[in-house]
Amino acid sequence: MLTSERLRHPALLDKVVTADKAAALIGDGMTVGVSGFTPSGYPKMVAKALAAAVRAGRKCRVNIWSGASVGPEIEEELAAAGAVARRAPYYAASNKSTRDAINSGDIRYTDVHLSHFAQQIDYGFLGPVDVAIVEAVAVTADGGLVLGPGVGNTPMLVKHAATVIVEVNTAQPLELEGMHDIFIQPRPPRRREIPIYGTLDRIGSPYVACGLERIACIVESDIPDKVRNLEPPDELSEKIAANLIGFLEHEQRRGRIPPEMLPLQSGVGSIANAVLAGLAKAPFENLHMYSEILQDSVFALIDAGKVVAASGCAFTPSPGVLERFRRDPALYRRAVVLRPLDISNHPEVIRRLGVIALNTPLEFDVYGHANSTHVMGTRMMNGIGGSGDYMRNGYLTVFTAESVAKDGAISRIVPMVSHCDHTEHDAMVFITEQGVADVRGLCPRERARVIIANCAHPDYREPLLAYVRAAERGGGHTPHDLERVFGFHVSYNRTGTMKNQQRGPTNG
Numbered sequence: 001m002l003t004s005e006r007l008r009h010p011a012l013l014d015k016v017v018t019a020d021k022a023a024a025l026i027g028d029g030m031t032v033g034v035s036g037f038t039p040s041g042y043p044k045m046v047a048k049a050l051a052a053a054v055r056a057g058r059k060c061r062v063n064i065w066s067g068a069s070v071g072p073e074i075e076e077e078l079a080a081a082g083a084v085a086r087r088a089p090y091y092a093a094s095n096k097s098t099r100d101a102i103n104s105g106d107i108r109y110t111d112v113h114l115s116h117f118a119q120q121i122d123y124g125f126l127g128p129v130d131v132a133i134v135e136a137v138a139v140t141a142d143g144g145l146v147l148g149p150g151v152g153n154t155p156m157l158v159k160h161a162a163t164v165i166v167e168v169n170t171a172q173p174l175e176l177e178g179m180h181d182i183f184i185q186p187r188p189p190r191r192r193e194i195p196i197y198g199t200l201d202r203i204g205s206p207y208v209a210c211g212l213e214r215i216a217c218i219v220e221s222d223i224p225d226k227v228r229n230l231e232p233p234d235e236l237s238e239k240i241a242a243n244l245i246g247f248l249e250h251e252q253r254r255g256r257i258p259p260e261m262l263p264l265q266s267g268v269g270s271i272a273n274a275v276l277a278g279l280a281k282a283p284f285e286n287l288h289m290y291s292e293i294l295q296d297s298v299f300a301l302i303d304a305g306k307v308v309a310a311s312g313c314a315f316t317p318s319p320g321v322l323e324r325f326r327r328d329p330a331l332y333r334r335a336v337v338l339r340p341l342d343i344s345n346h347p348e349v350i351r352r353l354g355v356i357a358l359n360t361p362l363e364f365d366v367y368g369h370a371n372s373t374h375v376m377g378t379r380m381m382n383g384i385g386g387s388g389d390y391m392r393n394g395y396l397t398v399f400t401a402e403s404v405a406k407d408g409a410i411s412r413i414v415p416m417v418s419h420c421d422h423t424e425h426d427a428m429v430f431i432t433e434q435g436v437a438d439v440r441g442l443c444p445r446e447r448a449r450v451i452i453a454n455c456a457h458p459d460y461r462e463p464l465l466a467y468v469r470a471a472e473r474g475g476g477h478t479p480h481d482l483e484r485v486f487g488f489h490v491s492y493n494r495t496g497t498m499k500n501q502q503r504g505p506t507n508g
Contacts, residue, residue, distance in 0.1 A: 041150025067152015241278025
């Protein structure tokens with residue numbers, strides 16, 4: 001039952017309806033914006049009701065806009081029902097129904113740099129937002145929306161939505177109120193700077209401005225976010241973390257990173273989480289995070305006193321993190337601020353603060369290009385997310401990855417990436433469990449030898465070097481043998497391993 005703690009104006013009680021009635025407001029062909037970022041702070045009840053109606057025979061296919069991937073009520077139930085026509089700007093590999101529909105062409109997916117999407121909505125480039133469905137912790141007396149643990153693109157979606165549906169989720173703790181800093185930039189020309197000069201600077205409001213009159217209806221929800229605890233770090237990820245820490249210490253000794261360290265950004269996933277967890281053993285103190293998503297390890301570092309300030313657009317409230325938060329919400333409200341995605345990922349702020357960017361690609365090549373999205377160049381694994389925003393604008397940009405996958409059948413270092421999301425201009429350092437390749441200031445031929453020697457698995461070093469030597473005979477600034485450039489990928493597709501590439505020419 002929704003109480004005055006959650007609905008803080010009497011008129012709001014008159015707007016409470018069932019999820020079925022709310023879903024009836026969504027028509028075929030509409031563009032629906034949803035709150036949240038990852039399975040964090042996203043709406044659930046209305047998506048489930050719409051999926052059920054479509055399965056029962058109602059004709060309704062919609063375009064889903066979000067901050068990033070969201071939870072299974074949308075990415076699985078709605079997608080599996082065939083109710084999603086288009087998707088933007090991101091989805092995650094774990095969402096099988098959405099992934100399969102994208103790769104079959106049933107869902108038309110647009111992959112967008114996350115810092116760009118909100119402003120493209122604001123500029124009208126992408127058409128109108130027909131409906132915004134927002135999960136909130138509470139609604140204030142003047143119609144402000146108190147968000148949960150995920151902000152994403154919610155403020156911009158609400159600003160432009162013709163219809164706003166609010167799901168008030170009683171499973172989300174009220175103590176989340178006060179963590180948010182909602183700021184929407186004015187449009188050009190003569191746009192002013194974003195006045196964030198420190199990690200925890202607040203420049204906006206704790207609430208998303210909506211207004212009582214714009215809320216079409218309210219649906220009560222008690223469904224928790226579908227977030228699981230991440231796997232603990234394994235031996236390989238711990239080696240990667242150790243290599244990263246050693247590199248950062250080296251940079252401090254050389255005076256290229258200040259003694260107090262610069263703010264850190266980390267991508268999503270088990271490798272990223274393990275790399276951050278490794279900081280608990282590092283000599284760094286009073287760390288700041290300026291990132292997009294704050295994973296489990298960040299909260300462990302806050303508890304340990306290692307991280308004193310963390311800014312993001314969401315945190316993943318896995319069971320372990322939620323338990324930590326409920327134990328001491330005041331600690332996290334002091335240490336964490338949650339912002340809209342176009343602010344957390346904005347190039348201006350990333351450059352001003354001097355953020356050290358840490359991200360994980362699917363593969364990278366000997367010349368320093370990286371693929372974050374496509375398996376074997378064709379099948380979407382997940383969107384580019386915020387890695388492009390941070391890798392193009394970070395003070396120091398680092399890709400971390402295991403050197404091999406599939407028990408060694410795949411080398412993550414290849415002659416040429418099968419799809420390129422990040423060019424050679426975006427990354428300064430590559431780190432695997434094998435070592436560190438610092439490619440700053442190097443030409444392509446130099447980069448190739450440094451990456452192979454320091455990052456490639458021993459099983460693949462000689463074939464990679466043999467490829468480079470053979471390609472160099474043809475000349476060019478970035479030498480390639482076009483007949484063999486995808487030989488590693490072709491070998492895997494034909495035989496199930498890239499190791500058969502070693503049977504090719506190795507002289508030279």
